[in-house]
Structure formats: structure tokens, C-alpha cells
Amino acid sequence: MRCFTQSDLSSLDRLFRINLINGLSGYKSANLIGTISEEGNENVAVFSSVIHLGSDPPILGFIHRPIEAGGNTYENIRQTGFYTINHLSMDIVADGHHTSAKYERDVSEFEMTRLKSEYLGDFVAPFVIQAPIKIAMKYVEEHSITLNGTILMVGEIVSVFLEDHLLDADGFVDLSKANVVAVNGPDGYALPKLEKRYPFEHPKTDKEQDQ
Amino acid sequence: MRCFTQSDLSSLDRLFRINLINGLSGYKSANLIGTISEEGNENVAVFSSVIHLGSDPPILGFIHRPIEAGGNTYENIRQTGFYTINHLSMDIVADGHHTSAKYERDVSEFEMTRLKSEYLGDFVAPFVIQAPIKIAMKYVEEHSITLNGTILMVGEIVSVFLEDHLLDADGFVDLSKANVVAVNGPDGYALPKLEKRYPFEHPKTDKEQDQ
Numbered sequence: 556m557r558c559f560t561q562s563d564l565s566s567l568d569r570l571f572r573i574n575l576i577n578g579l580s581g582y583k584s585a586n587l588i589g590t591i592s593e594e595g596n597e598n599v600a601v602f603s604s605v606i607h608l609g610s611d612p613p614i615l616g617f618i619h620r621p622i623e624a625g626g627n628t629y630e631n632i633r634q635t636g637f638y639t640i641n642h643l644s645m646d647i648v649a650d651g652h653h654t655s656a657k658y659e660r661d662v663s664e665f666e667m668t669r670l671k672s673e674y675l676g677d678f679v680a681p682f683v684i685q686a687p688i689k690i691a692m693k694y695v696e697e698h699s700i701t702l703n704g705t706i707l708m709v710g711e712i713v714s715v716f717l718e719d720h721l722l723d724a725d726g727f728v729d730l731s732k733a734n735v736v737a738v739n740g741p742d743g744y745a746l747p748k749l750e751k752r753y754p755f756e757h758p759k760t761d762k763e764q765d766q
Numbered sequence: 767m768r769c770f771t772q773s774d775l776s777s778l779d780r781l782f783r784i785n786l787i788n789g790l791s792g793y794k795s796a797n798l799i800g801t802i803s804e805e806g807n808e809n810v811a812v813f814s815s816v817i818h819l820g821s822d823p824p825i826l827g828f829i830h831r832p833i834e835a836g837g838n839t840y841e842n843i844r845q846t847g848f849y850t851i852n853h854l855s856m857d858i859v860a861d862g863h864h865t866s867a868k869y870e871r872d873v874s875e876f877e878m879t880r881l882k883s884e885y886l887g888d889f890v891a892p893f894v895i896q897a898p899i900k901i902a903m904k905y906v907e908e909h910s911i912t913l914n915g916t917i918l919m920v921g922e923i924v925s926v927f928l929e930d931h932l933l934d935a936d937g938f939v940d941l942s943k944a945n946v947v948a949v950n951g952p953d954g955y956a957l958p959k960l961e962k963r964y965p966f967e968h969p970k971t972d973k974e975q976d977q
Contacts (some may be wrong), residue, residue, distance in 0.1 A: 556900075557933055559926040564824055571937035576821035577941025579901055579926060581795030581853055582948035583818065606815055607794065608829060609789035609914040613775055616829075616911075616918075618819060642792055649964070656967035667970055674865055690790055698909040700827075700920055703820040707827075707918055708951035709911055711773035715770040715790065722768055726782035728789025730950050737948050737958050739941050742965070747793055750947070752858070752954045754869035759878055 574740055582745065584740040585643035587651055589672065589681040590631035597663040597672055597681050598627040601654045603738040605640055607758070613712040615640065615692065621704030627660055632708065636694045637679050641686035645734040648744050675716065681718070687733035689716040727752070785951055786855065787859065792957065794949040796854035798862055800883065800892040801842035807882055808837040808874040808892050812865045814949040816851055822883045824923040828849065838871055843919065848890050852897035856945040861956050886927065893927070898944035900927040903941030938963070 564572065583603035590598045604618035617640075619629050634639050643651045650668035658664065665672045665681070672681035675689070682689045692710040699706050721732050731749045739745050777945065794814035801809045815829035830840050842851075843849050854862045861879035869875065876883045876892070883892035886900070893900045903921040910917050932943050942960045950956050 556927045557864075559889075561924050562922065564926070565822075567937070569822075572824070573821045574937035575926075575933075575939060576824045576923070577818055578941065579824075579851075579923070580816045580818040580826055581797055582793050582941060583945060584792030586792055604817055605791045606817055607788055607791040608911055608916055610784045611776075611780075612812075612913065613783070613787045613790075614911070614913055615791055618817060618827075640790075645898055645961070648962075652964040653967050653970075656969045658969050662969075688790065696912055697869070698911075698918065700819055700825070700909075701907055702823065702915045702920065702922070704955065705819055707909065709913065710977065711913070712775065712787070712790070713772050715786075716767045716774070717851060720767045726778070726785030727951050727954065728786060729954075730789065730793060735792060737956075739958070739960055740938050740963075743938065743960055743963045745942060745960045747948050747950070747956035747958035749950055749954055749956045750856070751859075752951075753863040754953070756864050758865075758867045758873075759868050765889060 578740040583740045583760070585651070585736045585744065587641040587643055587670070587683050587686065588628050589639040589641060589679055589683060590628050591635060592627070592631045593634045596661055598631055598664050599670060599681070599683060600655055600674070601643065601651045601662045602627050608709065614695070614709060615690070615712065616707050616709045619706045619708050621706070623704070625760065629706070632694050635679055638694070638710065639680045639682045640690040640692055641683035642688040642733065642735045644687050645736055645746055647685045648736055652744070665669050678713070687718045687721065687735065789951040792929045796947045796949045796955065797861070798852040798865065798881070798894050798897065799839050800850040800894060801839050802846060802891055803838070803842045804845045807872055808876050809842055810865055810875045810881060810883070810892070810894060811839050811904060812862045815846055817918060825906070825920060826901070826920050826923065827920045830917045830919050832917070834915070845854065845906050846890055849905070849921065850891045850905050851901040851903055852894035853899040853944065853946045855898050856947055856957055858896045859947055863955070889924070898929045898932065898946065899939070933973070
């Protein structure tokens with residue numbers, strides 16, 4: 556086994572450390588967050604930090620870089636109160652990754668990639684047409700991490716759109732049927748295949764203990 | 767496309783809603799968190815919410831259920847200040863999932879499964895021998911989500927142990943080489959295969975725009 560102590564980590568070359576530390580949480584979700592500014596400028600950006608926070612009420616979170624570091628997503632969400640989360644599938648991964656480039660505020664990534672925006676119902680923020688799963692989100696609260704200023708953004712699910720064939724009879728969403736990708740490290744995209752669902756677990760009895 | 771409005775979601779059967787909402791964040795990381803109580807009782811539990819929060823200093827977060835809902839992981843971390851994060855690989859996924867069963871406080875999941883604990887250096891919390899990546903963590907701060915009481919636990923990486931062959935020359939950790947799994951929904955385990963790493967993205971020039 557290779558070992559890195561805390562002092563090893565702090566003395567690593569910057570890029571090596573970014574690659575290493577970004578891989579240590581395990582696989583990450585791959586989503587495009589769609590927003591619009593008060594002036595009507597659309598924005599879409601790739602995030603690998605969307606997480607489940609609760610199912611009743613249905614809440615998702617994601618991590619935004621510190622405000623000082625910029626990023627239109629945070630600004631737009633605070634202006635309008637709404638955003639969309641769109642799953643990144645293998646078909647659109649190159650365009651999705653490109654949204655990480657730093658464009659000027661008035662340039663829409665929808666113009667600079669093959670990703671297309673769409674508006675569903677009366678929801679204010681743009682969805683990504685090509686995404687197999689699209690979620691309308693309402694901003695609820697945020698928490699700033701003292702240690703580095705990153706922000707946990709918390710939102711409530713307003714509505715969900717997903718391709719019919721992804722939904723099993725019991726509500727399970729089979730992501731692999733839509734070729735949804737997972738993120739490995741800062742820049743690796745992996746394609747998962749569902750291996751198995753496990754039942755709800757109960758404590759083992761004495762008899763079962765060694766099985 | 768299938769659509770669920772906010773009122774559809776709130777009127778769903780409980781289990782259907784849990785399955786559906788748990789699948790909406792995308793793929794989740796699969797980790798075993800190892801802790802020990804002041805009295806020396808070991809605990810290991812599966813979590814699908816470990817996230818990257820920053821690489822300098824190196825910080826990871828994870829979501830813990832509300833304190834009222836119990837769980838030894840939170841209690842042990844607050845008692846000792848330390849914990850371990852261990853990656854779940856395909857080999858140990860059944861035992862890893864079983865740690866979600868509700869055992870009494872004095873029963874160790876290390877006794878009830880084939881998972882084995884080990885202690886590395888002078889670090890107080892137990893690691894999982896079989897895990898291909900093991901991380902020693904120091905508790906730093908926590909944030910309670912107002913909407914449902916779940917807690918974002920924030921910790922700093924103290925040291926990292928990983929199988930040599932997983933580490934690329936530039937620090938990239940290739941999770942698929944260790945058969946690390948990703949979680950789909952509340953109970954699905956998927957095996958990802960790395961497809962491609964993408965370069966750091968720069969804004970397109972006018973010429974490139976339609977490519």
C-alpha cells in the first residue's frame with residue numbers, strides 16, 4: 556500500500572494533489588445545473604457534487620466553490636431562487652465537461668456547446684433537452700464550510716422529469732439504462748453497470764452470524 | 767417522459783418515494799466509515815454520501831441522519847474526534863451493505879460480517895482491512911440542515927493508504943482498477959468502468975464554436 560501522511564499531502568505538487576484528493580471520496584454524481592440571471596442570461600455548468608439529503612420532503616444538495624471564486628450558478632440561483640439539475644449521460648459528456656471552461660458572464664454555455672436549453676411548464680430556469688433525468692429545484696438554504704469557504708447549497712425538488720423506461724415498478728431509478736455517467740477524480744468519466752440491488756438489512760441472528 | 771409534480775411526490779407511497787428520490791442525485795460514492803467509542807466499541811457502517819469539499823487543505827464531507835434518529839457513527843466521532851473512510855469494492859459489497867442493519871450499540875459490525883478491522887500507525891479509529899483505499903479523518907465541523915435535521919459532517923484528511931496500482935503518475939486515482947462500486951438509489955450497487963479523462967477546459971474561440 557502507498558501511504559501519504561498529512562505532511563506528504565501538503566508538500567505535493569498542486570496538480571498531483573488535486574488529482575489525488577479528488578479521487579478519494581469515491582465515485583461522484585455527474586450533473587448539469589441550469590440557471591438564468593435576472594437579465595435573462597442562461598447558464599449551464601457541470602457539477603460532480605450533487606447529493607441526496609432527504610426524501611420527505613425531497614431535498615438535494617450540491618457544493619459550490621467559495622463566492623469570491625466566482626461562478627454564475629450561485630449568483631443566478633440567489634437572484635431567481637430556482638435552478639435545474641440534469642443528469643449527464645455518455646452521449647453528452649464531452650459537451651457537459653466543456654461547461655467547466657471559464658466563459659464571461661454574458662456568454663451562455665448553451666451557445667458554446669451542443670447542449671440545448673428548454674423550458675418546461677412555467678418553471679423559470681432552463682433544463683437541458685438531452686438529459687435523461689431533469690429536476691426542477693427551489694433554493695432553500697446554504698451553509699458555508701468554515702475551513703475553505705465552499706458552500707453547501709440546499710434545495711427542494713419542485714418537479715421531476717425522467718424517461719419512462721428508467722423507472723422500475725417500485726420507484727427505483729435505473730441510471731445505467733440511460734447511460735448516466737459517474738465522475739472519477741477531477742476529470743475522469745466512468746460508465747457504471749448495475750450489478751445488484753440488496754434487500755433492507757435486519758440484524759443477523761446467532762445462527763446466521765457466521766454465514 | 768414521466769413527470770412527477772411536487773404534489774405527486776408528496777402523495778406517493780413511502781417506499782416508492784424513497785426509491786425514486788434516492789435515485790435522483792445520480793451515482794453516489796460507497797464507503798465504510800469506521801469509528802470507535804470511548805469505551806472501545808468498534809463500529810463500521812456503509813455511507814453513500816461522502817463528498818469532496820476541497821483539496822488544499824484536503825477536506826471530505828458526509829451526510830449523517832438527524833441525531834434523534836440515532837447511529838453510533840456520529841456519537842463515536844464526537845467522542846474521539848476521529849474516523850476512517852474505507853472504499854467499498856465489489857468483493858465486500860454484500861458485507862458492506864449488511865452494516866446498514868440496526869444493531870445494538872455494543873455489537874460491532876466487524877463481528878457480524880466478514881469485514882475485519884485493523885489499526886494503522888497510532889490512529890485511534892479502525893480501518894477496514896479489505897478496503898483498497900483507506901483514509902484517516904479528523905472531525906472539523908458540522909452543519910445541520912434546517913429543513914430535515916440531517917447533518918453535514920466535515921473532516922480533514924490526516925493520512926491516505928491506497929493500493930499502489932491505483933495511482934497514476936499524475937496523482938489520478940483509478941477507482942475502476944480496484945473494482946470500487948457506486949451506489950444507485952437506496953440499495954443498488956453498480957460497477958463503473960473508466961471511459962475517458964478530459965483535459966482542463968478553456969473557452970472556445972470563435973472558430974471552434976461550432977465544432
